[in-house]
Amino acid sequence: MKKVYFDSAATTQLRSEVITCITEVLKTEYGNPSSTHSYGRSSKSLLENARKDVAKILNVSASEIIFTSGGTEADNLILISAVRDLGVKRIISSKIEHHAVLHTLEFLQKEYNIQVDFVKLNDCGHVDHENLESLLSATSEKTLVSLMHVNNEVGNVLDIKGTALLCKKYKALFHSDTVQSVGHFELDFKEIPIDFAAAAGHKFHGPKGAGFAFIRKNSGLRSLIHGGEQERGLRAGTEAVYAIAGMVEALKLSYQNLENERKYITELKSYFKEQLSKNILGVKFNGSCGDNTSSTYTLLNVCLPISPEKATLLLFQLDLKGIACSKGSACQSGAEGGSHVLSAILSEEDLQKPSIRFSFSSFNKKEEVDYLVEVLKEFIG
Numbered sequence: 001m002k003k004v005y006f007d008s009a010a011t012t013q014l015r016s017e018v019i020t021c022i023t024e025v026l027k028t029e030y031g032n033p034s035s036t037h038s039y040g041r042s043s044k045s046l047l048e049n050a051r052k053d054v055a056k057i058l059n060v061s062a063s064e065i066i067f068t069s070g071g072t073e074a075d076n077l078i079l080i081s082a083v084r085d086l087g088v089k090r091i092i093s094s095k096i097e098h099h100a101v102l103h104t105l106e107f108l109q110k111e112y113n114i115q116v117d118f119v120k121l122n123d124c125g126h127v128d129h130e131n132l133e134s135l136l137s138a139t140s141e142k143t144l145v146s147l148m149h150v151n152n153e154v155g156n157v158l159d160i161k162g163t164a165l166l167c168k169k170y171k172a173l174f175h176s177d178t179v180q181s182v183g184h185f186e187l188d189f190k191e192i193p194i195d196f197a198a199a200a201g202h203k204f205h206g207p208k209g210a211g212f213a214f215i216r217k218n219s220g221l222r223s224l225i226h227g228g229e230q231e232r233g234l235r236a237g238t239e240a241v242y243a244i245a246g247m248v249e250a251l252k253l254s255y256q257n258l259e260n261e262r263k264y265i266t267e268l269k270s271y272f273k274e275q276l277s278k279n280i281l282g283v284k285f286n287g288s289c290g291d292n293t294s295s296t297y298t299l300l301n302v303c304l305p306i307s308p309e310k311a312t313l314l315l316f317q318l319d320l321k322g323i324a325c326s327k328g329s330a331c332q333s334g335a336e337g338g339s340h341v342l343s344a345i346l347s348e349e350d351l352q353k354p355s356i357r358f359s360f361s362s363f364n365k366k367e368e369v370d371y372l373v374e375v376l377k378e379f380i381g
Helices: 016-028 038-058 071-086 099-112 129-137 160-169 241-256 258-279 314-320 340-345 366-380
Strands: 065-068 090-093 115-118 143-146 173-177 196-200 211-215 299-303 355-359
Touching: 016 241, 038 065, 038 241, 065 071, 071 099, 071 143, 071 173, 071 196, 071 211, 090 099, 090 129, 099 115, 129 143, 129 160, 160 173, 241 258, 258 299, 258 366, 314 355, 314 366
Parallel strands: 090 115, 090 143, 143 173, 173 196
Antiparallel strands: 065 211, 196 211, 299 355
16 A cells, blocks of 8 residues: 655654664663763763754754753743743733643643633734734733744744744743744744743654753743753753754754755645645635745645535545545544634634645655545545
C-alpha cells in the first residue's frame, strides 16, 4: 500500500542528521549534567552549548532558554507561574488557542479565580486588534495576553510584533505559543518585545519529549516542578540530554535550510490548493489558510463538499489508502466533540461538512499531492 504523510502539524519525521546526533549522544554523553566528575561536566557542556545555540537563533540570552518536555509543559509553566508568582489577575486570550493554553486557563479560573477575557476574531479567525486594545485599556489590573503565533488547525499567523508592542503600551505581559512557528519562521525576540514563548522539538523534525520555554530575564517566574535546581531553578529533574541535543540539531538545520524549504513547501501547498480547486467543485479553505500572506505555508485546512453521512467515513477511507492527515488537531483526535477552532469561525452550514487538515514538510513530493487529490476525487464522486 502506498504510504503518504500529510500530518506534519501533528508531528514531523526526524531528519537523518538528528537521528545520528541522538545516537551519538546516547553512546557517549551518558553522564548526569549535575554531576561534578568528567562525565557529568561533558554532558553539562553539551547542554549549555545547546542552550546557547537556541538563544543565538532567537537573539536572546542563553539564561532565558529553559528546556522542558515540550510545548504543553512550557505553556503551563508560564501561565500558572504568572498567576501564582507574578500576581496576574486577568488573562486575555482567544477561543482558538491550543488546549495546552485553554485548559490551563480553565484551571486558573477555578483554582485562582482569575478573570479570562477572549478577544474578538474576524470571520477568518484573525485577532481583532482594536478589540484587543479595548480590552487592554479597560482595567489597570495586572494582565497577561496569551495569543499563539501560528494557529495549529487553520494556520492563521498573528502579527506577533504588533501584538507585543500593544501589550507593552498597556504594561501587559505577553505570552505566545510559538509551537507551530519556531523552526518555520524567523523570530527575533530582541526586536519582538515578547515576555514568554513556548516551543516543541517534534514540530521541526526533532524528537518528541523535548521543548523549551523562552522566559525573559528577571521575570520572577518560579518552577512548577520541585526537586533539584536544574534549568536555573525553573524546571527540576535531570535533563534529557540526548533529546535536547537532537532538538537543537533539528532547530539549527531548520534555519540553515529555511529559505529553500519554505520556497519548496509553499509551492507544494499552492499546487495542492490549485488541484483541489480544479478537481473538487465547492471546496473551501478554512481560516486564511488559502492565503499564503496571512497563513503559514505549512498547512491547508480544507472544507469538503460531502454529506454528513458520507463524511464519517472520510478519514477511515484516507487511512485505508495510506494517507495520514488530521480532522482538527491531532492532540484531540478521537474526541467526541468537533474542533473548537472551526466551531469559533465557521458557519453552521460549513460545520456540517468535513474539514481536514493537511500539513506539509520538505519530505513531501508533488506526486503525493496528485495521489491524494485522486483519492479525494474518487471518494467524493
